[in-house]
Amino acid sequence: MRLLICAGGTGGGVYPALAVHNALTSQRPKVETLWVGGEGGMEEELVNRAGISYRSIPAAGVHGVGLRALPGNIAKLTRGVLASRRILREFKPDVLFFTGGFVAAPMAVAGRNIPTALYVPDIEPGLALKFLSRFADVVTVTAPDSKKYFTRPERLVLTGYPLRSDLSNWSREKATQHFGLNPQMPTLLVTGGSKGARSINMAVLKHLHELLGAAQIIHITGSLDWPVIEKAAQELPVDLQSRYHAMPYSHEMGAALAAADLVISRAGASALGEYPFFGLPAVLVPYPYAWRYQKVNADFLVEKNAAVLLQDEFLQEKLPSVVKDLLLNKTKLESMRAAMQALSHPDAAGSIASQLVKLAGAQPL
Numbered sequence: 001m002r003l004l005i006c007a008g009g010t011g012g013g014v015y016p017a018l019a020v021h022n023a024l025t026s027q028r029p030k031v032e033t034l035w036v037g038g039e040g041g042m043e044e045e046l047v048n049r050a051g052i053s054y055r056s057i058p059a060a061g062v063h064g065v066g067l068r069a070l071p072g073n074i075a076k077l078t079r080g081v082l083a084s085r086r087i088l089r090e091f092k093p094d095v096l097f098f099t100g101g102f103v104a105a106p107m108a109v110a111g112r113n114i115p116t117a118l119y120v121p122d123i124e125p126g127l128a129l130k131f132l133s134r135f136a137d138v139v140t141v142t143a144p145d146s147k148k149y150f151t152r153p154e155r156l157v158l159t160g161y162p163l164r165s166d167l168s169n170w171s172r173e174k175a176t177q178h179f180g181l182n183p184q185m186p187t188l189l190v191t192g193g194s195k196g197a198r199s200i201n202m203a204v205l206k207h208l209h210e211l212l213g214a215a216q217i218i219h220i221t222g223s224l225d226w227p228v229i230e231k232a233a234q235e236l237p238v239d240l241q242s243r244y245h246a247m248p249y250s251h252e253m254g255a256a257l258a259a260a261d262l263v264i265s266r267a268g269a270s271a272l273g274e275y276p277f278f279g280l281p282a283v284l285v286p287y288p289y290a291w292r293y294q295k296v297n298a299d300f301l302v303e304k305n306a307a308v309l310l311q312d313e314f315l316q317e318k319l320p321s322v323v324k325d326l327l328l329n330k331t332k333l334e335s336m337r338a339a340m341q342a343l344s345h346p347d348a349a350g351s352i353a354s355q356l357v358k359l360a361g362a363q364p365l
Helices: 011-027 043-049 070-091 102-111 127-134 143-150 165-169 172-179 199-205 209-213 224-234 253-259 274-278 293-303 312-328 330-341 350-360
Strands: 002-006 032-038 053-057 095-098 116-120 140-141 157-160 188-191 216-220 244-247 260-263 283-284 307-309
Touching: 002 070, 002 102, 002 116, 002 312, 002 350, 011 032, 011 043, 011 116, 011 165, 011 350, 032 043, 032 070, 043 053, 043 253, 053 070, 070 102, 095 102, 095 224, 095 350, 102 127, 116 127, 140 143, 140 350, 143 157, 165 253, 165 274, 172 253, 172 293, 188 199, 188 253, 199 209, 199 216, 199 224, 199 260, 209 216, 209 312, 216 253, 224 244, 253 274, 274 350, 283 293, 283 312, 293 307, 307 330
Parallel strands: 002 032, 002 095, 032 053, 095 116, 116 140, 140 157, 188 216, 188 260, 216 244, 260 283, 283 307
Antiparallel strands: none
């Protein structure tokens, strides 16, 4: 079986594709995979590290760009289609797999006669994913609410969010030992993703003493705000320093999620998969300066009683009270934990891998 994955631009499409690839190759070690990404894309390093063959093509969006950039982007898209055709002639894939990003658009056009599966991470698909869905034989989705955004719901398959296999390595006890936490105290996880979330970081910093009075904190800050956070951590009283575990980045995100009783974060697509897997109640702060994808994700989890929504503009004012009210209300927190756990699809990666095998005409997994 020959699989061509085309995904890039952000980790939101790359990490789920890697998870699906790992699930597929664990069952079928002889699968031949080629990953096609964008020229200069962040995905190249991740894909190379995973040991997957990689090629790049020109790619650019054409929706919403200025008139000056439009001709150049159309030319780049045309070159991307031509490059994609060359790659398809050489590699001869049995099935194509897209998870988003404009890099997949030229490949979708060039490979329109090849069986294709698409994965939609967020509940509401972005413009690129809506375009790609026109070429897909199967559209796999994270949550049932995605159905209202597609005109041909009969092609949709609910799989859940594909998780990295290493997340299952962590139990609460093991994670607590990993961070040197006090098992008798509640643990608050604060994370803004790999780049961090400045408004969340600054709100936590403003109320750090008060929050540490209610919980020990794992704070994954991102690199941009780390110098400020590190200085503040060093200036804490000794008794509070032992409760504050701050770091710019964690290579063991599974440990942080397993150890926590409550998480404060943005509402990217991974929240729809990772938090349910660990049954982790959430205070979600959707990123306010982009299209509404994160707000839609957050609303879904709030409606399921698995999360609380806190708008970015009210972070500074309301963060301490929201956190303390939840941590002190064990009945509410346990109800949210159960509601979050009920949304888990732990074998999502395997389910999507099975769809790829089916489309390729190979024997079932």
